[in-house]
Amino acid sequence: MAPLVVIGGGVVGLSCAFSLVERGAKVTVIESRDGAHGASLVNAGWVTPSLADPVPAPGLVGSSMKWMLKADSPLYIRPGSMPGMSRWLFDFWRHCNARDFKAGGEACSELGRSTMELFDQMQSRGVEFEMHADGLLHAYMNPLMMEHDHAALASIIDKSIRMPEIMDGDAVRAFEPAIGDAIQGGFWFDSDRSVQPGSLVDGLRDWLTEMGVEFRTGTTVTGFEKGGSGITAVNTNRGTIQCDGAVIAAGVHSGQVSALAGRPLPIQGGKGYCLNYSPPPVEAKHPIYLHEARVAVTPFDGALRLAGTMEFSGINEVVRPKRVAALSRAASKMLRNVSPDPNKADSIGSGLRPMAPDGIPVIGLLNGYSNLSVATGHAMLGVTLGPSTGDVVAELMMTGKTPEVIKPFSPARFRA
Ligand SMILES: Cc1cc2nc3c(=O)[nH]c(=O)nc-3n(C[C@H](O)[C@H](O)[C@H](O)COP(=O)(O)OP(=O)(O)OC[C@H]3O[C@@H](n4cnc5c(N)ncnc54)[C@H](O)[C@@H]3O)c2cc1C
Numbered sequence: 539m540a541p542l543v544v545i546g547g548g549v550v551g552l553s554c555a556f557s558l559v560e561r562g563a564k565v566t567v568i569e570s571r572d573g574a575h576g577a578s579l580v581n582a583g584w585v586t587p588s589l590a591d592p593v594p595a596p597g598l599v600g601s602s603m604k605w606m607l608k609a610d611s612p613l614y615i616r617p618g619s620m621p622g623m624s625r626w627l628f629d630f631w632r633h634c635n636a637r638d639f640k641a642g643g644e645a646c647s648e649l650g651r652s653t654m655e656l657f658d659q660m661q662s663r664g665v666e667f668e669m670h671a672d673g674l675l676h677a678y679m680n681p682l683m684m685e686h687d688h689a690a691l692a693s694i695i696d697k698s699i700r701m702p703e704i705m706d707g708d709a710v711r712a713f714e715p716a717i718g719d720a721i722q723g724g725f726w727f728d729s730d731r732s733v734q735p736g737s738l739v740d741g742l743r744d745w746l747t748e749m750g751v752e753f754r755t756g757t758t759v760t761g762f763e764k765g766g767s768g769i770t771a772v773n774t775n776r777g778t779i780q781c782d783g784a785v786i787a788a789g790v791h792s793g794q795v796s797a798l799a800g801r802p803l804p805i806q807g808g809k810g811y812c813l814n815y816s817p818p819p820v821e822a823k824h825p826i827y828l829h830e831a832r833v834a835v836t837p838f839d840g841a842l843r844l845a846g847t848m849e850f851s852g853i854n855e856v857v858r859p860k861r862v863a864a865l866s867r868a869a870s871k872m873l874r875n876v877s878p879d880p881n882k883a884d885s886i887g888s889g890l891r892p893m894a895p896d897g898i899p900v901i902g903l904l905n906g907y908s909n910l911s912v913a914t915g916h917a918m919l920g921v922t923l924g925p926s927t928g929d930v931v932a933e934l935m936m937t938g939k940t941p942e943v944i945k946p947f948s949p950a951r952f953r954a
Pocket of ligand 1 (some may be wrong): 545546547548549550551568569570571573574575576577578579580581582583585586722746757758759760775787788790791792808809810811812834845846888889890891892913914915916917918919920921922923
C-alpha cells in the first residue's frame with residue numbers, strides 16, 4: 539500500500555496526519571524545514587470557538603486605512619511587498635461586509651464545533667501536550683467599545699456557547715489580577731481553552747513517529763505526477779514518493795504548492811509576532827485579549843506570551859523592531875508589571891498566518907483531482923480549527939466524499 543502524503547508539518551498538517559492514522563491510513567509527512575516553525579510555534583495557543591470570525595470584518599476598511607501605513611499599528615501593509623497583493627487586498631476589502639462576515643463566522647463555528655472533543659481525543663490516545671481550560675477574558679480600556687462588541691456577540695457566537703456577563707474594571711481586576719488600571723471593563727468566555735503551541739506540535743510529531751508515520755524533513759515538494767483523475771506520486775528535491783493521494787497543508791506556501799498541480803490559490807501571509815517571558819513578569823490566571831491593542835496574552839506553565847499584530851509585508855520572517863516594540867508598549871499599558879521595553883522578553887518570534895482573501899480556510903479536493911486536497915488559509919484560527927480540519931480532511935481522503943461541513947471552504951471558489 540502506498541502512503542497518503544501530508545505536505546507540511548505545521549499544526550494543520552500534523553492534525554491531518556493524526557486523523558488519517560486514527561482511520562488506519564499509512565502516512566508520510568513531508569516538511570521542507572526541520573519541523574514545525576513560524577506560525578505553528580509562535581501563536582497564542584488559543585482554542586477559541588467563541589472567536590471564530592473571519593479577519594475581513596465590516597468596518598475594517600475604515601480602521602485599516604488609518605492603520606495600514608503606520609509601522610506600529612495593529613495592522614500594517616507594506617505596499618508592493620507581495621506579488622499579486624493589490625488584487626488580493628482588493629478581494630480582502632470586498633469581503634469586509636456584514637453578509638460575508640456572518641456567513642464565514644457561521645461556517646468556521648460549525649467546523650470548530652468538534653474541536654474540544656478532538657483535543658481531548660488526542661490526549662486520550664496518548665499525544666502529550668500542555669492544555670489549559672481557563673476560558674478567554676476580553677479586556678477593554680474603552681467601555682463603549684466593550685458594550686458595542688458585547689451587544690454584537692448575541693448574533694455572531696455559536697448558540698452552544700454561553701453568553702458572558704459584562705464586568706466593570708474593578709470586577710475584571712478582581713477576576714484577573716494581571717489586569718492594570720487602564721482597563722475599564724470586560725467579559726469572560728468560560729469554555730475556551732489554550733494549548734502551548736510548541737508542546738502541541740512536538741507531542742503530535744512524537745506520537746505520529748511512534749505510530750509509524752515517516753517524516754521526511756528538509757524535503758520540499760517540487761511537483762506531482764498525475765495518473766487518471768488523481769496523482770500517483772509527489773516529486774521532491776530528494777526524489778519521488780509514490781502515493782495514494784496527498785494533502786497540501788503547507789501554510790502560506792500552499793498556493794504555490796497547489797500551483798504545481800495547475801491549481802494556484804490566493805494565499806498570502808499575515809505576519810504576527812510573539813514575545814516570550816519566562817518566568818512571567820506577572821502571574822496571569824487566564825488567557826486575555828487586550829482589545830484596543832489587539833494583543834493576545836497567554837499564560838503557560840512558568841511562562842507568559844504576548845502575541846499579535848497583522849502585517850502584510852511579503853512571505854518572509856523579518857522581525858520589524860518597531861512593530862514588536864508597539865506590541866509590548868500596548869500590553870504594558872493594560873497589564874501590570876509588563877515592561878514597554880521588548881528587550882525584557884526572553885525571546886521574540888515571528889510567523890505567517892496563511893490567509894485567503896475572504897478570511898476563511900481553504901479545505902477540500904483541488905478541482906479535477908480525486909485524491910489531492912488542500913487544508914490551509916486558517917488565518918488566526920489554525921490551532922482552534924486544526925484538529926477539526928484534520929478530522930474532515932481524513933474523512934475526505936479515506937472516503938472520497940466531501941463532508942457537508944467543509945463545503946463553504948471549497949478551493950473551487952477561487953477557480954481562475
Ligand atoms: C502571532 C500569531 C498568533 C496566533 N494565535 C493563534 C491562536 O491563538 N489560535 C489559533 O487558532 N491560531 C492562531 N494563530 C494562527 C495559527 O498559528 C496558524 O493559522 C497556523 O499555525 C497555521 O498552521 P499551518 O500548519 O497551516 O501552517 P504552518 O505552521 O506555516 O505550517 C506549514 C508547514 O509547511 C511547510 N512547507 C511549506 N512549503 C512546503 C513545501 N513546498 N514542501 C514541504 N513543506 C512545506 C512549512 O515549512 C511549514 O512548516 C496565530 C498566528 C500568529 C502568527
